[in-house]
Amino acid sequence: MAGLDRNNRILQELVLQPGNNVCADCAAPEPDWASYTLGVFVCLNCSGMHRNLPAVSKIKSIRLDYWEDSLVQFMAERGNRAAKAIFEKHVPASFYRPQQKDCIVLRDQWIRAKYERREFTNESCLQTYSSELFESVLWKKGRHNKQFLKRIFLLSQKDFTLRYFLKEDSKVPKAVISMKDLNAEFQPEKIGHAHGLQISFKEDEHTRNLFVYHEDGQTIVSFFNALRATRLAYLLKKHPTLQSNDLIPQLTTQCLKEGYMEKTGPTQREPFKKRWFILCSMNRKLLYFKSPLDATDLGSVFIGSENHGYLVSESCSRSTRSGRWHCGITLETPGRQFVFMCEQEEERREWMEAFRTVISQPMTPEDYASTKILLQLKQDTVFLSKFKSQPSLLIISLFLCVQMKLL
Template sequence: MASLERNNKLLIELVQQPGNNSCADCGAPDPDWASYTLGVFVCLNCSGMHRNLPAVSRVKSIRLDRWEDSLVEFMRETGNSAAKAVYEKCVPAFFYRPQQKDCLVLRDQWIRAKYERREFTGENSYFQQAYSSDLFESTLWKKGKDNKQFLKRIFLLSRKDFTLRYFIKEDSKVPKAVICMKDLNAVFQPEKINHTNGLQISYLHGERMRNLFVYHENGQVMVALFNAIRATRLAYLQKKHPTLRDSDLIPQITRHCLKEGYMEKTGPTQREPFKKRWFTLCSMNRKCCILKLLCLKSNRGFWCSLDPREHDATELGAAFIGTESHGYSVSESSRSSRGGRWHCGITLQTPDRQFVFMCEQAQDQMEWLEALRKVISQPMTPEDYSNEANLARGK
């Protein structure tokens, strides 16, 4: 018994060391599980994914399970840093490294890519060549426009002309849409699509932002397409900004929104009834050439749509969000909702108009206020001035 207590104490001391004190796979702090076949310390959530790989990984709790002397010694000799040097030796710059709060399919496929498929050990370059190939094809389920049912569509990603095309039929010669890498953004949104492997592809169509909602039953296929898009986006950005380093370009490959959700909104005169709308505060208009100077997840575009799950949802309007010195501010509002169901108000003041929104809960109100203030606190860039002028002219 003394030996078992000693081993658990040694493991707790090991997990507190630099490198071991965060999950080897998602970065979550204070991991309390470990793979005794790989020599890594992982969090509870990632340990569950390791259990799905019994041929390569076996896990135990460092506090509750019994550890033999030989296993503790192996953990001491290996640890997260040494294991990463092997299993993450050749991770491509474009490959997305999921974090603790990322969706299940991203974290699961990251773990499988590292340990099961050994994609990054340098043993073979098959997967990396596939991600970066001139043409990358996938057959996905896409939500239809008329009947709202998911239908099979062929997606073709081209590195030659930096586009993503999709076709209605396998023998179609003319694509339904041609999406330029300049305007494309891809983000996993399983809640919106009601599928664990759901991906939202956003792009500019004329003057409006459109969204495609797609999925594949196989998580590996979906994550492979996601990383192929990131590889193509990085190649596009490298060509567009040849003097910038990859470290300056990578944050702009794919972009996540600061905040999104439902709010009620009234009209310009503030005498109109409040209507429920879906809002997204995202980073779609940021230029990667100035990312190193700014917060990577801030933005000046504030988009509103009817429902995030609607086919090819487009924004109904946009309000540019500048800085306080340029006449922009946001504050808590105590206005009546004039028949609306929600009463937690937000007032967004711009040089030309005052926007009034209502949130359902005080927590939602606080989160929106925080997100909007974060945008307002960021300095304006030349690109921001251009976007503000274009939006003012109705472009």
Template structure:
């Protein structure tokens, strides 16, 4: 007969081992759940996906559920490191491995790819998202009425482009987008769909957005990783001496912060207008749009270092008109001071913290080119 207290103590000792002390799937600290068929320790969020894979993975709480002796011995004989050696043995270098704060579809498809489809157990397994060409239909937000329409997309590492077509493909692509500036980030809340993906790219130094989704979680994550794969090949070609570790942050990236703020003009006597801001920390750009789903930016502010004349601080502007929000901050650049108003003090603190994070980061050679291009636009 199983000794409940002894088995619970053993499990709690196992989960404290360095190799088991974070979730096997998303890295969250102190997992409280375990798959007793895979021999891994997972967090509450990831356990939900495992419950939907009942033919592969069976879940128990290591604190609340009853454990038989043989299941405890199985956990003892396996663990997160052993599972990683099997199920993550051949993960492509570009493949995105979700973290605890990533959206549900990324985490779910990572778990399914590992244990259900076993995509990474064989070295030369054919994976559609790394074949060099990826194509299919995606729902894309139209610019006129905001409705989502089905469009064919084609991504290729032969000419490093992403193309999309309207209904009549014989007329050629509606747009040909260079992979050089391409970025993709999941935005389920903003787009209003659990599989919503924002694709960002540059045209003539201006940032443009595409908002897309697919009904299938596997398909939209395949698109995301296909973009990462193509970007990685491009970066290896453009920067042949750079290491994988140096290139991977540039394959795709999440924005450091987003949200509405009020903005005034250069003289600070113009009325404040509400704008949607995006801080791209890697590219050192603070972009602003009329709404969160606009296709084209209204403007961009380069964020350099303190040594180059950039700073951010709280402020309370005087003599301004039209602002409904009361929590101000000023961004100083070599050319001018920008004043923004936030709705809540918490939001102002978050913006200042995020901007200071960028300001504190040393500039690299391509940052000077970005700065010069943005200042030339003024």
């Protein structure tokens, strides 16, 4: 018993050391489990994934299990920092390193890649995710139905595109997607599959969503990391003065908040309608859809900074045509006031926190460019609407424009 107490005390001292005080795999604080074959301290959740690799990793509790002197000595000699130097020596810059809150497939494949497949112990594996062409067969949801069908996806670093084909022998792609505005995010609960991945991009001034999955976790995570590698190559070419580390946060991002709210129209006299909202911090947009798995958004709201007149507050006002929900939010913008209704007070609190996170961030040059484009489109729309009832004026205006160019 004395030996047990002594060894467990040593382990609890070791786990407080820098590097050991967070999980070696997901950075969760205060890990209380350890792999005595790999020499790493891990959290409870990651310890369960290590148990699925019995040939590679053997797990014990640092508080409850019996530890032999030789195992304690090994843990003291190895530890998380030394293990990372071995198992994470050549992780590609674009490779996503999962955190505590990430979905299971990301964390599981990270652990398998490091310890079971040892992908990062030598440089030869870097080409797997960073090759000029990367092909994968995935199940994709139809644009207008719920059916998932096999599609061939091809990533190219030559022209920075993602293509997908309907059949193996298809020579013409169904779509060619630029890396410019592409984002990928794991959405297992929304898609209804543990390996569900959502790919979003711009299409005709709207956001287009693709929902895909693969039965094999390694395949879908490899595809996800290949997407990140291709997008990094695009950003490095676009910003030649920046380094890879400067661009990592822009490769793929998770939305700040998504869920149902009720929305009314611009006059606030229209009936409230239930819509699925997604708030993205990267492009400062609030997108809304009829349902979570819609392929294209119904509309979007740009959210600037507080310095530019954007403000969010609680709202108790109720339209006579409002729906069933009573927890209101008012979003003030320079051009319009938006009113939303949440079902529960907790939902309202989470949405307001997400809104304030975006509003508190200073706008980037790209944000200013986006707002100018939106403003120009609105101005063009207003200009054309003035001539809708007077086509003769439109003809005269066009004639004058042509004459000015000829002169």
